[in-house]
Amino acid sequence: MKKLFLLLLVISTLGLNVNCSKDEFLDQPLRGRQQLDDFFSSPENAVLFVNGIYNKINGESWFQANFPRQINEMATDDNWSGNTLQPRPDITGIAAYNVFAGSTYFNLFWENHYIGITRSNISLERIPNVDIDEGLKNRLLAEASFLRAFFYFDLVRSFGGVPIVTTYNELLQPEIRDKTRASVDEVYEVIEADLIRAINTLPLRSEYASSDLGRATKGAAQALLAKVYLTTERWAEAQAMASNVVQSGEYSLEAEFEDIYSVDNPHGVESIFEIEYINDPQFTDIGGQFSTTNGSRGDQGWGWCTPTSDLENAFLNEGDEIRLRSTIIKHGEPVYGDPDVPEFDGVPSENKSGRTNRKYYIPVAQRPTPYQRGQHPLSYIHIRYADVLLMHAEAAYFNNDEDTAKASLKLIRDRVELDTDMSLSGTALRDAIWKERRLELALEQHRLFDLRRQKINGVSRLATIMGPNGTFVKYNTEESTDPFETTNLGEAQDKGILFDVDVHLLWPIPPEEIQLSQGNITQNPGY
Template structure:
């Protein structure tokens, strides 16, 4: 852990609190005593807690969320896509020719730890804060939820990581002697934080309209269900997911297309996400996804292009409702945007001529200057359909096939697809997994699902990628897709280098290992 992270955290946090604190910013930092004194002011403390959320998505396109997008590129759902700007650092991760020192790994690690540091500062200061007990309990729950979120991001990307739970530890000379906790230890901390957060947070319906988007009891429960799922604690995952489903706080959007409709970040299905706004008077309050994912023929950068393999998965189910709200294809109309009758996917500069519809901004919703950092929209990290499918999967592995099928049916009914209620065994399991792919496509879940899901003990990703992987064989031996097979500036055998003995985790950033004086051990193979 680098002590420079501490300085970055304090500096960024004080900026977030507000421009009206210039008199404080003009004073020299004098360590913890000055910070504690600053946070003893209730207004400053509230601004500090609000600022914790900024690290969920990163302030810039490359800090956190682009690594999540690259993760999707490293699956069968996405190509890297942009063939006009070959970037070895991006293509390398997407194609498993991984450079351990990638800027994106470094930024992802560092900004999650900055988020953790900010949370620890808040938790250290909240017990003695002169605010109401109700507000103290809520702020504490928000902070605990966010620390769990940050550690979950770290553990499922890098494996066991150093655990730091107090701000004081960062002043301890032994901080550089920190070693990696085990995966089990990290998950234990996450579970503890989420259990505490559940007890301290209000339900979504108990928040005032201006506070929607904050962490809620339901968000903590949903994240805990996912944490259980990742550890194959099937009974616990099933029970916790069912608690969210039965809470009455959430419901499926009647129209699938409305989930990512601009202005619907806090819709009936939303459990936890980040909303972006367009305001030229503020810096980086808008999103980047419409631009980083957008077609190069439409003002975007062309990264993360949906594959024909993903499109075929929708077609095989007759699932036009979700397909049209997930993938835009070159030369076709854009569903929900009457201003575009023939989309320019620019296949000469895009591997698949396809674009992510979920993050696409219809022409009427765009600011006059279509620039990064000023785009409206949202990204959802937890929504009800995800929880229902978690319940289905956990119920299946918990031996409760009836509940698994009932939950599967709930999600399919929304988009008018029938459910074979006689499914059982591996056929039911595969149907649940396929439903997760279709329902949550391009929402940054696929890599994590493929790594954790196993068939006879083998992670599914090892059956899909690698020299004998089904996705690699489809692209090199079967596919006749007119876009993918003609634009070979991105290799058609993407994923062939995947090695399950290495690539189930990403590498620890080498600069972190160096800063730890070698106490942090690198993941095998890097």
Template structure:
């Protein structure tokens, strides 16, 4: 089905966002009263503009509310990374990465609040478009886009906190909704995404300038991921296979192509957040990127990469993904001839001397105004192949699993043992997910959701006093950077408690605001 509504480019939508970014634009267009809705939702063009602006709210606000959590939780709380900034590390960061977090943590609270603020915006736009005097087909398309964005937010909520309150419309302040179960949240996500996949056009039906928008393939990809987290292996296989067979996406021939500064919405990209460098007009730019680089590179040196991850690449002979994932002190930066030797800073500044190449901008391409236009990749085709491989492996469909796994490994010149079956195959797919997707925000959630042969969460064997990552760092590691800087403790993860840390705590402020309708996760106080 081709979209019949008028398509505006992302840049033209952003022209409507005056100084201060999209916040100011949407703050002028409040959706909570019938008068304001009737003043704005009058035409297809108005509804389309509002829908496009909504994409800004996948990453709701500035660096620390949303993007910061993706790496603080998804990577620095895993075996892939450290907090890293040992001169500026503050307690609210350290307690998350080192599993001393309590329910009052402000970073944990900020991400919860921002996700619900985004959901509120999507719900209000759905309400406004539902009542708009426009044709039914355009209305269905716009609402499906909003439901995809809302599904992403609920997916992020459920994988961080488990069952959460489901909010689907605007409520008055005196309404306090209790937590739904995790299964109910997944059901909402799955049902909405199935609906979206039926309504949204294929990516190939969008004009090039509009391929940032949710499409049939985007909805099916997140659907496959939701099924994977819900352990519905057959459904995950089916959804991922639909994306594979669609033909709208493919792997880039070179892994490094993905991490070019100007790579935006390419053939491997399924969904990414959009950024630009312009200050006049004031367009959204990636102000998180500087946070994840070294001081000599103009960064804030947060989220350094662990030697444990580097060793995993080396053990696999995976030199291509290693160099395009990790910038290492003293070694050349992949794709940047201006950096024959990366400078990670002094050993007192950083825990490991390793930073993300995936979020690095080559010197020659850095904008003079400092407003980095590097897009953030949320969903991409290699992830689909690995989801398909995992879902098939979990059903003992070795041939199908190996075919998808091989496509990912072939790109980086790694051989695939086509005789793998059972747990050997499952673990091979899991290993490749780590190497392919490192520092894209998923590692902790994979460790939490994976089960071992005894049905126990894999993370239980990685962290805790006897965890493999803890033992590596305290007993085996010879890395001079990490061992030489104990401002961030070497025993990271030793405090992990499987009775509580498979989820994060519900923020105390939200329990209080709900007047007790929202209950805390187990063993948090």
């Protein structure tokens, strides 16, 4: 799907304004009706414009969406901020719940997603008038609906209720001061409606040509809607929607766990929604970012978002060597699957944990030249089949269907040669499913949203892990003897002690957006 990565160059050549300015955060106007009319005058341009929506999934540069998602990971028990050589209060503060509301990363994430929403709105309004094959037209409209839902789901989980914009009029652009926050329920209504439209129209993965792999599919829309239902605790709908994906026969688990994030396996059998990257030194930022931003400072990386010993212990306590070796690289140890690195340099003096994410690591022999940010050919998978099976298990459990829950759980554990206790029931089964999500999906940017939504006696699990009495805080301050974490105090050992359940289940609304709305967009409590 290389054409997606060249869209920005195409639009720039045509003179369309694809950059955001501070006073255009919701509507992102292109300059003039004639310009839009000219652009949407051909089927080819309609396809190109929809391709441009995909660019905002991971942002058009490393800092717009990908890095804020990594900061989310840093705010969990799975990761430290990591980089202790270059203290950044706007990063480590978020990770430690000493949150700087004005962090540029909140603002960039918000702006990036509203640009994506605006591109979706333009597509949904303009493409019906393009002289184009009806099948292609309907598919493009369904892709735009899926992508708009994707952006709103990211926003509502991050900030709560946000302004809803579903139209675009270049002549009658509403003033920012007229925008207000919709309720959480209203945002989810938009998301659900968009995904249902997408499901009814999008092709199956098997119906796409190989050159179009990576586009939204019926299975991707069903999987995302299953996650929406799981998040909103609509258990029966979540189970049914996840079952649709399972029963489609379009996806399966990779035979070997290590192959999921192999640079040689883009769009593998387990991938449901994936952004593929390419390497081309002629252009910047068309390749991946994570191998650099996550990478060790001893291995041409920046050293951010580094795995904790607490996460490593979770694997060890489960006897889960197969997933551990493909998830965490540790200082002084060989890199699994890379014979060129018998002793990894995790630089513990500059890295809080001396550990690195193996899933975003590219073996030395497979690295492109130049090996640098924006040139990595390693894809990023937003949704994969194992995630759907675990959603299915969790929804089935809460839907009082424990046998089904255990069957889906067993499929995940069988792959990594772990036994499943089929006698599990009640909260023990629930906890086993939640533990499996942590181990299976570790470091893939799901943990924060999982902990926020999962509840025990009505209280978010995040409150049991963070805060003065949180298990993660107590482990690090009272129990840990990890030689890297306890000696490198460039990042405080009590990370998370400031967590407040009445504040930190949402991030702050970017203050710039509140100011631009003249106060009509209100701040979340506690910020």
